[in-house]
Amino acid sequence: MHKSLPAFGLLAMSLTSVAEEQRSADDLAKQLANPVAALISVPFQYNYDENIGPDDKGSRHTLNIQPVIPVSISDDWNLISRTILPLIDQTDIAPGTGNQTGTGDTVQSLFFSPKAPTESGWIWGVGPAMLLPTGSDDLLSSNQWGLGPTGVVLRQSGHWTYGALVNHIEHVSGDRDPARVSSTFLQPFLVRAFPGGITLGLNTESTYDWDGNEGSVPVNLQLNKVTKLGDQMVQFGAGVRYWAESTESGPEGLAFRLNLVLLYPK
Template structure:
């Protein structure tokens, strides 16, 4: 895979489409304006169907300066349980292409393990929260890309949201409970602390910090990720774009990249 060409094409497409979109000038149903959609997409437990494709490229990993490209397919599907309670299912299925990570001149490609989260989210205003289980599912097609473990644990989201402003955090802790006996146990904490601001046009900017603590391996990885994005349309399909440099702050040499880049395209279904 030619990573440089991929990133240039992707970023060029995002820049062109966002810059020349006429979506912000269209008439919209209540709740479906560009800014309202941007705010909903900033809320992990909003009652909105979306399918983000999160592209992550990291360089300079480990002693062999490895390169890792991951595309996370992340559908978010809400279910109405009652007038005051929703169940928000969030899926993350990573497809990985990596070189020089597990050794010099090595290459692995395939699915990694999936993470599935179910948030029970009461309908509230201003202070929004959700709690539920998170599952690690051993879907990896290569043992070097996964844990061969099934895991489970709690997840939580707390955030404040006003028009144009979203701030909060999402976190989970997963322990392995079954799987290959010859593989290390999985015991990992993850949190993302985020802030974003949106405009009437659907343009938005923000910053988030991601923290991953591997208790079994006693390693910590922290990155700071500024973000800018916008909302546009491909025909009748509403789409959100965003671009983020991934700035590593803390990490063990074996897992910390020198730098990274994230580009996300989210297919949005406002009528849901």
């Protein structure tokens, strides 16, 4: 009887460790559903789109590198830096253009966000959004600097997270030919959490070009899971996108997305 106690103790320790790891995964998945959470993360988001261009023969591969870095600036406020740097490979997006591979323009956002939710449970953040002309090719860049406001508001209740992120970027300098940057981005989102660090998310990433008077509305459905690879906490997932509305030369139909997020919880 006494000989079985060590084995029982090891089993209890193992079950406790599994339970703690699951709670950690669930907590990290909930934080990742919040764009202004105080969590350092480095998402790598791969997107594939096709049926691009006036003849629908173009295609595009995009890898968005999106580091998120929170900084505590007081007892009550965080500053959240969110960067999106796209690496693009595209072919035949317009007749006779061939292939381009390189970097696209960077969008840098800064959110000033209270550390505590409001009394009714809402989480919010506001700040500036900047467009940086880091594109390595004229067909990968607007060749313009842009600036405008950005904001996010959300609520987390039980297994659900819902809210919206918005920004508007306006041309401030650079090449205005052929078009001046004047763009609004709206991303309403709904995320359902499940045990084991699993989330199912639905959102749109709508963009409206005020200079060209046209917009696009891709609808995304994605399944993600938080887990541990060695000593590294990660989230990985996959999803599909449907272009409910697109610009005249934009993508059409179905597309897909893969993501890998490196997590660095405090």
